[in-house]
Amino acid sequence: MLSAFDIAASGMAFACNAHSDQPVTLLCAFPAGFEDRKQLYLLYHYLNHYNLFGGGYYSSAEGILRSLTNKI
Numbered sequence: 001m002l003s004a005f006d007i008a009a010s011g012m013a014f015a016c017n018a019h020s021d022q023p024v025t026l027l028c029a030f031p032a033g034f035e036d037r038k039q040l041y042l043l044y045h046y047l048n049h050y051n052l053f054g055g056g057y058y059s060s061a062e063g064i065l066r067s068l069t070n071k072i
Contacts, residue, residue: 039064039067039068040068042064043061043064043065043068046060046061046064047061
């Protein structure tokens with residue numbers, strides 16, 4: 001079973017219909033408050049990758065940080 005963090009970090013929230021490019025089936029029910037925590041989960045993911053690999057992960061982490069601080 002995937003955790004909410006796994007879903008946020010992997011983007012595996014939807015399955016696609018074999019005959020269409022549109023997402024059609026929700027694979028799981030999101031826990032209450034998931035959308036509020038999703039950016040925080042992704043920030044952890046990007047900071048970890050920046051620490052390991054450097055490069056473009058910094059700008060992704062910075063964008064999420066800016067988005068989160070704007071909500072405060």
